[in-house]
Amino acid sequence: MISTREALRRVCDLVGPGAIETIPLRAACGRVMAAPAVARLTQPPFDASAMDGYWVARADYTPDARLPIAGESAAGRGFDGLPPAGTTVRIFTGAPCPAPGGVVIMQENITREGDAIILPPALPEADNIRPRGQDFAEGMEYRPAHPLTPRDLGLLAAMNVAEVQVHRRPVVAVIATGDELVQPGETPAPDQIVCSNNVMLAAIAEQAGAEVRILPIARDTEESLRFTFGLAAGADLIVTSGGASVGDHDLVGKVAADLGMERSFWKIAMRPGKPLMAGRMGNSVLLGLPGNPVSAAVCAQLFLVPMIRKMCGQPAPIQEPRHAELAVDLGPTGPRRHYMRARLEPGDPLPRIVPYDSQDSARLRILAEADVLLIRPKDDGPIQAGEIVEYLLL
Numbered sequence: 001m002i003s004t005r006e007a008l009r010r011v012c013d014l015v016g017p018g019a020i021e022t023i024p025l026r027a028a029c030g031r032v033m034a035a036p037a038v039a040r041l042t043q044p045p046f047d048a049s050a051m052d053g054y055w056v057a058r059a060d061y062t063p064d065a066r067l068p069i070a071g072e073s074a075a076g077r078g079f080d081g082l083p084p085a086g087t088t089v090r091i092f093t094g095a096p097c098p099a100p101g102g103v104v105i106m107q108e109n110i111t112r113e114g115d116a117i118i119l120p121p122a123l124p125e126a127d128n129i130r131p132r133g134q135d136f137a138e139g140m141e142y143r144p145a146h147p148l149t150p151r152d153l154g155l156l157a158a159m160n161v162a163e164v165q166v167h168r169r170p171v172v173a174v175i176a177t178g179d180e181l182v183q184p185g186e187t188p189a190p191d192q193i194v195c196s197n198n199v200m201l202a203a204i205a206e207q208a209g210a211e212v213r214i215l216p217i218a219r220d221t222e223e224s225l226r227f228t229f230g231l232a233a234g235a236d237l238i239v240t241s242g243g244a245s246v247g248d249h250d251l252v253g254k255v256a257a258d259l260g261m262e263r264s265f266w267k268i269a270m271r272p273g274k275p276l277m278a279g280r281m282g283n284s285v286l287l288g289l290p291g292n293p294v295s296a297a298v299c300a301q302l303f304l305v306p307m308i309r310k311m312c313g314q315p316a317p318i319q320e321p322r323h324a325e326l327a328v329d330l331g332p333t334g335p336r337r338h339y340m341r342a343r344l345e346p347g348d349p350l351p352r353i354v355p356y357d358s359q360d361s362a363r364l365r366i367l368a369e370a371d372v373l374l375i376r377p378k379d380d381g382p383i384q385a386g387e388i389v390e391y392l393l394l
């Protein structure tokens with residue numbers, strides 16, 4: 001059994017960033033940029049008013065003076081030409097200032113008298129003007145390392161960038177295996193259960209950035225597994241669940257090997273998730289998850305998500321552990337690193353972490369309630385409430 005750290009290194013080594021494609025900004029939320037975008041203009045393109053009010057040349061300012069209004073500057077329709085000396089220009093938020101060296105006085109601070117204004121006794125401290133280029137200049141490059149957020153899209157749009165270069169999303173084929181499984185919504189026979197892994201794994205993969213195909217459930221025969229692997233052709237990553245252990249009906253490893261899989265590893269010192277398997281299979285990579293739903297989910301979180309993030313082009317695909325204060329005493333661990341389902345409670349300076357009493361890898365309700373995984377090293381002694389422990393977000 002290899003360590004989880006070694007397994008993580010190996011699964012990440014099996015994959016690389018996807019090819020580069022150009023897509024419209026509208027489709028780019030969540031995608032990772034593969035090349036910088038370049039601002040095609042300067043923003044704002046002119047000195048712009050930040051308020052509705054009156055533009056006055058500083059040179060024309062005298063306390064309480066009366067200035068005639070020379071015209072108007074509105075957003076999208078600026079003042080034409082230069083205002084004559086000794087005049088003011090009615091101006092609105094976002095409109096171009098008619099000349100340099102001015103100040104915008106908010107309309108609330110002006111007395112309007114017909115076609116003229118009475119200036120206030122003092123100029124405002126701020127000039128209420130957004131200088132040309134204060135946000136960014138033409139030629140500025142932008143390429144965040146994280147998946148594009150709605151805020152990034154706003155900035156890119158303002159840069160007049162209509163398309164971005166991103167890494168292609170990996171195609172992930174999800175295969176559940178087992179004679180006991182029926183699809184959600186079907187009626188299981190007395191000795192069957194509902195397949196919960198597929199929708200869960202598909203959603204985890206999609207959230208990480210993949211495009212997912214859920215394939216039909218493979219039965220516990222070599223023939224059915226071979227057929228279903230055939231349906232996965234073209235996928236970058238094939239994710240199976242079940243059939244990974246040592247039972248007579250655990251055939252995933254054997255069939256994958258028959259189909260040419262070069263196995264990177266099978267079995268890791270991790271609880272839950274011991275029978276995890278990974279390798280290269282033709283042009284795809286196979287990640288064989290254990291069937292127990294909690295084991296499948298935890299392995300997906302720890303291994304599948306970083307693989308997909310790396311394929312999507314994220315430079316730091318692995319989640320760093322955080323720290324919390326243990327809320328209860330815990331006994332010793334065994335020969336596997338234990339990822340315990342737990343919940344966080346507020347605490348100061350660190351949050352408090354409460355592991356669930358039952359850590360059975362079939363209990364989906366506890367998994368659904370948990371928000372974190374408390375990490376316990378293998379062969380660790382008992383630890384007490386108050387000690388600082390590591391955890392990962394689920």
Ligand SMILES: Nc1nc2c(c(=O)[nH]1)N[C@H]1C(S)=C(S)[C@@H](COP(=O)(O)OP(=O)(O)OC[C@H]3O[C@@H](n4cnc5c(N)ncnc54)[C@H](O)[C@@H]3O)O[C@H]1N2
Nearest residue numbers: 176194195196197242243244245250274290291292293295
């Ligand atoms: N003699 C041993 N038995 C087992 C060992 C071992 O080392 N020696 N390891 C145990 C561990 S740890 C795990 S984890 C499981 C994993 O086994 P498999 O990957 O072969 O999974 P299955 O046997 O096919 O299924 C396990 C369990 O999960 C249920 N299951 C499977 N697929 C789904 C699905 N898509 N949706 C919902 N539930 C699913 C299945 O019905 C079983 O109850 O092996 C232990 N045994």
Ligand code: MOO
Nearest residue numbers: 272273274295361
């Ligand atoms: O490792 Mo299994 O994944 O304990 O349930």
